[in-house]
Amino acid sequence: MAKEGFDKEIQFLRMLVLTSGAFNRQQFAERLGISVHTFDKTQRRLKEILNGVYQHLPEEQRKQLSDAIQFSYYESSDPILLFLFRAKSVKETESERISLLLEAMDGQALTAKELLEICSASLPSYLPMPDEKTIRADLKYLEEVGVIKKEHTARPFRYRLQNDLAAGLSDEELVELFDFVDIMANTQVPSVQGYLLRDSLKKQLLRRQSGSAAAEPFLYKYHYNSRILDEAHLFTLISAIEQRCKVSFLYFSPKSEKSYSSKNTNPLFEREHAGQHVTTLPLKVVYDHQYGRWYLLSNSKIGIRKYRLEGITQLEVEDAVGQLPFEQKSIELEQRMTNSWLIDTGRPVTVRARFFHPKGSGNNFIKERVLLQGQWGHIHSEDESSFIYEITVNGTTEIKPWLRSFGSSCEVLEPLFLRQELIAEWKEIASYYESVREDL
Structure with a gap:
């Protein structure tokens, strides 16, 4: 499976979920940075797999990929990325061959030559016959992913299914x-x-x-599909961090007009893309619970950089760096993030806010939420009607949405510029309702 194709389908499904079918073919293709022909080809391939996964759907719903995902939303607890893994994990020929190998090794240990004979005798005539090198490559792959294990350490090696648990x-x-x-x-x-x-x-x-x-006793459905899709790159990045390896990728920022660009192998059809080629040393991966996003924090020639995983495509692992420079960069990052609400590495600023106790409620859910989500901030100067919350953070960009989410139960006191920003925002929101109130 080509990594390019996997990136394309990830971005395809991400846009399909986020737009809910609001884009037409041309708009969808332009946003992805692909041709309409490639869009149609990708959609046909996903429809074929979807029809196999959701055979219970009526024929009318299975014709439209977006409708199929919408109508089967609560009928399946499988995440959309697992659907993609099923679609792109192995080629059709590999799927047939690996299925035969796993069936043969269930309950008995066999050598590569014995497995080759079984495959040659059992594969359909329309599929190419494998050689011993192909079988050994399949066995190596299955051993790496933990599906099989060697029964003996002496040659010839014998392999069996690893399903002891x-x-x-x-x-x-x-x-x-x-x-x-x-x-x-x-x-x-x-x-x-x-x-x-x-x-x-x-x-x-x-x-x-x-x-x-x-009869499954539980049925879950996680609504942050982007978070699930981002995990396709997560473990590659974690492995690169553990091995102190640099990574390279093509990055599309959230403000970019496109979210994908094909990897051109033919120089005659090479074209410029909207993405940015990045080579960097990954140091930390952070998850934002509020928005369901993954972030990569890394070090490059211009210092600490931050990337959202949803914009990363064509990810490749590069050479490793020495332990000492890696540790130095990691320590520097931790020092810069000491007062980060999430990942901000800007200048520290002290935020003071007054939170008002809810009226007529025996449960002080405002204070409970501040204590739960307020991180290292502390509460002081509490009276019957309110309390003061104080925290020092790197900049106000990340804490601002949290403060704003309390609505009228929160009044920012310091810094002055943050108070003025929130006053302007609330005035703008109030202006949206003035004309409606007059019409009523």
């Missing part, structure tokens, strides 16, 4: 494990690997024909 559990224990993984995958961050484990356990339950597998 699931095979050693009773039906009741397997159901309990599935329920636990289901809860954790849908409530914790990150969760893609949990979804993949959940998918494997569900298949194991169905193989046993357990009645409990069909």
Whole structure:
């Protein structure tokens, strides 16, 4: 599977979810930076897989990709990225061959030559016959992802299916494990690997024909689809950080008019793109719970840089750097982020705000929320009607939406420029309702 294609489908599905089918073909293609022909080709491919996944849908709904995703939204607890992994994980020929290999190794250990004979005898005639090199490459891939393991260390190596955990559990224990993984995958961050484990356990339950597998006790649906899609790059970046490797990618900022550009291999058709080529040293990955976004914090020649994972395409891992310079850059980043509400590394500023207790309510939910979400800030000067909250943060950009979300229950006292900004914003909001009130 080409990484270019995976990026394209990620951005395709992201736009489909965010726009809910509001764009026509031409607008959709222009936003993605692809031709209408490529758009149609990608949509046809996704429709084919969608029809296989959601066979329960009426034919009219399956004709439109956006309608199929919309109408099956609450009928499937599988995230949209898992759907994409199913679509792009392996080629059709690889899928047939790997399925035969896994079936053959279930319950017995076999050598590469024995598996080659089984594949040659069982593959359909219209598919190309593999050689021993291809089989060994498949075995290496399956071993890396943890699906199989070597039975003996001496040559010739024998391989068998690694399903000891699931095979050693009773039906009741397997159901309990599935329920636990289901809860954790849908409530914790990150969760893609949990979804993949959940998918494997569900298949194991169905193989046993357990009645409990069909009736899932929980049904989750996470609404931040962009967060799930961003996790396609997350573990590559975490691995690069652990190995102190630089990464390179084509980046599209949130303000960019396009969100994707194809990787041209033919110089005759090479064209300029709206993205920015970036080579940088990743230091930290941060998740924003408020907006459901992932951020990459890295170091380059011009200092600390921040990137939203949703704009990263064509991600490649480069050479590693020394341990000492990596640690120095990491320490510098941590020092700059000491007072970051999220990832801001600007100049520290002290914010003071008055929060008003809710009237006529026995539960002081305002104070509870400030204590829960206020991070290292502290409360002082409390009386019967209000309390003062104070915190020192790097800039006011990131804390401003949090303060604004309290509405009339929060009054910013300092700094003066933040107070004036919020006064102007509330006046603008009030002006939106003046004409409506006159009409009424």
